[in-house]
Amino acid sequence: MILEIAWTTFIGSIVYGSTPYVWKGMQKSTQNSKLRKAFINGELYRKEKDSKIKVKPNIINTKINDKKMTFVFSIPKGVNPDDFIKKAYVFKQHFNDYIDLKVENKRGILNVYPKGLPTKFNYAYQVLSHRLPIMCGRSLEGSMFSFDLVENPHMLVAGETGSGKSSALRSILTTLIKSKNPDELRLLLGDLKRSEFHLFKKIEHVDGVYHSAGDIGLPLMKVKKEMMRRGDMLDEAEVNSIDELPNKPPYIIVCIDEVALLKKEHDIMDILEEISSIGRSLGVFLILSMQRPDAQLLDGKLKVNLTVRMGFKTADKINSKIIGTPGSEELDIPGRMLLRINSHLQEIQAPLLENNIAKKLLEPYKKSNVVQFQKEPDIMELFKE
Numbered sequence: 001m002i003l004e005i006a007w008t009t010f011i012g013s014i015v016y017g018s019t020p021y022v023w024k025g026m027q028k029s030t031q032n033s034k035l036r037k038a039f040i041n042g043e044l045y046r047k048e049k050d051s052k053i054k055v056k057p058n059i060i061n062t063k064i065n066d067k068k069m070t071f072v073f074s075i076p077k078g079v080n081p082d083d084f085i086k087k088a089y090v091f092k093q094h095f096n097d098y099i100d101l102k103v104e105n106k107r108g109i110l111n112v113y114p115k116g117l118p119t120k121f122n123y124a125y126q127v128l129s130h131r132l133p134i135m136c137g138r139s140l141e142g143s144m145f146s147f148d149l150v151e152n153p154h155m156l157v158a159g160e161t162g163s164g165k166s167s168a169l170r171s172i173l174t175t176l177i178k179s180k181n182p183d184e185l186r187l188l189l190g191d192l193k194r195s196e197f198h199l200f201k202k203i204e205h206v207d208g209v210y211h212s213a214g215d216i217g218l219p220l221m222k223v224k225k226e227m228m229r230r231g232d233m234l235d236e237a238e239v240n241s242i243d244e245l246p247n248k249p250p251y252i253i254v255c256i257d258e259v260a261l262l263k264k265e266h267d268i269m270d271i272l273e274e275i276s277s278i279g280r281s282l283g284v285f286l287i288l289s290m291q292r293p294d295a296q297l298l299d300g301k302l303k304v305n306l307t308v309r310m311g312f313k314t315a316d317k318i319n320s321k322i323i324g325t326p327g328s329e330e331l332d333i334p335g336r337m338l339l340r341i342n343s344h345l346q347e348i349q350a351p352l353l354e355n356n357i358a359k360k361l362l363e364p365y366k367k368s369n370v371v372q373f374q375k376e377p378d379i380m381e382l383f384k385e
């Protein structure tokens with residue numbers, strides 16, 4: 001089991017300079033002794049019975065550069081790794097607030113960063129080399145963090161109203177549209193609140209923006225049929241993934257805002273669950289968003305298969321636990337999230353992308369504005385009514 005957590009409690013604007021950061025006391029020995037003091041003050045050691053001997057964590061490796069300090073330490077047998085997470089405050093007290101901590105059974109990794117995250121910055125498109133690039137935002141390391149949805153399939157975006165989900169979804173979809181040709185990526189968008197995806201309606205990558213269970217049922221059935229067709233293609237070609245096919249069909253992303261409104265639609269939920277369990281090799285992926293995480297909806301296979309969770313501010317601890325991003329109840333900056341990819345949890349500030357700016361960025365991809373589009377892949381035929 002790996003437990004990881006990242007905290008930043010700093011609130012306020014930060015101007016990033018170009019001068020490299022110089023830690024107070026760059027010497028490893030100075031920093032290592034701080035860490036040892038933190039272990040002692042936090043009582044993070046094992047006491048031998050009937051003796052005064054304390055078996056303390058061993059610092060195995062220390063790396064210091066201007067972006068971060070990284071300490072790798074052993075966890076003594078008998079000490080609960082959870083205690084390091086619970087007592088993370090001692091590391092903050094000895095270093096600063098901008099830390100993240102990964103804890104396995106025998107080993108811990110503490111990262112200390114020189115500065116916190118910016119409270120606000122505007123979206124700017126960046127070319128990313130991933131097969132399906134998901135651009136998340138700025139990380140504590142100071143750089144933009146992105147990942148490949150093909151490698152980390154299916155994502156849940158959750159958070160209270162006003163926490164920044166819509167802006168994040170807008171920048172994620174805009175990046176995908178700008179990065180991929182329509183014959184490489186098809187998008188099916190569910191907008192059950194009728195408030196989010198209208199700006200994507202006429203974009204050439206988008207096969208439809210659907211507003212109700214009645215609307216989205218049929219296209220999802222077609223996705224299911226397409227998955228069967230792709231499964232047959234893989235069998236025939238004796239390969240494991242569409243990426244290995246000579247005529248690779250486009251990736252399909254089903255992105256549904258406020259998916260909780262579909263939870264009583266069992267046929268639809270079954271298809272979403274099926275995509276979550278077999279979609280990856282077939283090139284079909286989910287991005288699901290919801291305001292209040294619904295334990296019932298996220299109970300079971302679907303939740304396990306959503307390997308990425310973006311936890312924006314939640315109402316309470318219970319909600320952040322359901323999402324799998326403990327601590328997101330404490331976030332209080334719009335666009336701030338705890339991003340969990342498998343068992344790695346880190347704090348990220350998403351870029352702000354307002355509707356009117358997104359509209360401008362998407363203008364060249366509107367069906368009426370596209371001068372030439374040569375290849376009509378099968379999947380496009382499939383979604384035509």
Ligand SMILES: Nc1ncnc2c1ncn2[C@@H]1O[C@H](COP(=O)(O)OP(=O)(O)OP(=O)(O)O)[C@@H](O)[C@H]1O
Nearest residue numbers: 120160161162163164165166167334335350351352
């Ligand atoms: N990344 C961000 N950086 C700075 N401010 C942001 C960011 N994202 C959102 N905001 C601010 O918060 C407001 C609400 O954001 P947004 O509409 O994305 O929230 P939401 O979680 O989708 O809410 P709802 O569920 O009600 O749609 C925005 O109008 C904007 O002012």
